[in-house]
Amino acid sequence: MRMKDVLSAARERLQGVCRVCPACNGKACAGEFPGMGGIRSGASFMANISALNAIHLKVRLLHEVRDTSTACTLLGLNLSMPVLIAPIGGMSYNIKDALPEGPYTNAVVAGAKAEGLIACTGDAMPEIVFTEGLRAIKEQEGYGIPFIKPWADKALFDERLERAADTGCSIVGMDIDMAATRARGGYPFAPRSAAELSAEVKKVHDRGLKFILKGILCPEDARIAEDCGCDAIVVSNHGGRILEAAPSSAEVLPSIAAAVPSMTVLADGGIRHGSDILKMLALGADGVLIGRPFVIGAVGGEAEGVRAVAARFANELHEALRLTGCASVNDANASILLR
Ligand SMILES: Cc1cc2nc3c(=O)[nH]c(=O)nc-3n(C[C@H](O)[C@H](O)[C@H](O)COP(=O)(O)O)c2cc1C
Structure with missing residues (x-):
């Protein structure tokens, strides 16, 4: 499917939700939450974009590189490039069911697999977000990464971990940054102490699975995550959807990567072009997650649209x-950056 057709179909189907702007930078959708925007003024969504745009690559033309390779191994997975599709849930309230939860998760999980990538799926209220993600992953023989919310009620984490493991997946994740989300009746999610996180990571490892902790924004938390046994972290401000004053991921990534040199460090937020992937790798990431561009791909052409974006x-x-x-992507380091 041609990108031009994916974008025009997505623009048609997303009317009133996402304008599919030529530059997806959080300006037109500022404050549209639920929706596709960043919270409040949209500042932390826009910060992700402007931090990446402020970094330039050192163009080198006098060299012997002819064939380039984007292939890599991340968390035991052989990928065609260091890209995961970010967990995105809540199609009914975020995109008014322009593509409902079931077809959306099918599109990202199958589309990613067909391109040699892997998709993460979400967890939220209503529970259909979680169940449809698990169903789509099970249909692809466990090829996907279910994310579990940091439920305040620990029994819910245990129950969801059991169901996630049943899909045959090899990795699960948790978006710890949702800890301050309020719902009717209080806070359904909660932060974790080091002891609580260690206990949950142990349960994941006891099932033979790896664990990704998403939403890390400072070196101190990265070190705690490593000490607790997490296999990977995602440096992320949740696409600018958690805190007005949160930093951009590109801004904090170098200090975090330096703090946990032997840990797998992933990063997301504002990646809109292949050169943004390379910038994140050069800033210290081992791989990236990409969100909104794949939502647009899925809405515009389901699995074929996702494949076109990839x-x-x-x-x-x-x-x-x-x-x-x-x-190769393994050659990316700070020497290719101009700052
Ligand atoms: C509509 C929408 C829904 C999201 N839902 C989830 C979710 O359920 N779980 C999660 O960990 N992150 C969620 N995120 C955050 C993404 O996983 C990711 O961190 C973010 O989209 C990356 O930024 P980008 O969209 O600029 O690439 C959501 C983001 C959006 C825009």
Whole structure:
């Protein structure tokens, strides 16, 4: 499917929810939450974009690189490029069912697999967000990463972990940054002490699964996550959807990556072009998650739309590697950045 057709179909179907802007930067949708925007003024969504835009790549043309490789291994998975589709849930209230939860999770899980990537699925209220994600992953023989919310009621974590493990998946995640979300009747989610997190990570490991903790924004928390046994962290401000004053991921990524050099560090927020993937790798990430561009792909063409978006990122990443003199994504480091 051509990107042009994906975008025009998505624009048609997302009317009143997402304008599918030429630059997806959080301006037109500021404060549209629920929706596709960032919370309040949209500042932390926009900060993700402006932090990446402020970084430039050092263009190198006098070198011997001809063939470039985007292939990598992350958390035991062989991927065609270091990209995961970010967990995104709540299609009924975020995109007014322009593509309902079931077809959405099918599109991202199957589309990612077909392109050699992997999709994460979400957890939220209503529970259909979680159950549809599990169903889609099970249909792809466990090829997907279910995310579990940091439920205040620990029994809910145990119950969801059991159901996630039943899909045959090899990795689960938790978006710890939802800890301050309020709902009718109080706070359904809660932060974790180091002892609580260690206990949950142990339960995940006892089932033979790996654990990703998403929403880390400072070196101190990254070190605690490592001490608690987490296999990976995602440096993320939840696409600008948790705190008006949260920093952008690109801004805090270098200090976090330096604090946990032997841990798998992923990052997300504002990645819109293959060169943004390379920038995040050069800032210290081992891989990235990408959210909104894949929502637009799924709405515009279901699995084929997701594949078209993935292919566009891959082409752009190859181009960026060649123009910075990197033969492989493993060659990306701070020396290719101009700041
Ligand atoms: C509509 C929407 C719903 C989201 N739902 C979830 C979710 O259920 N769980 C989660 O961990 N993150 C969720 N996120 C955050 C994404 O996983 C990711 O961190 C963010 O979208 C990355 O930024 P980007 O969209 O600029 O790529 C959501 C984001 C959006 C825009």
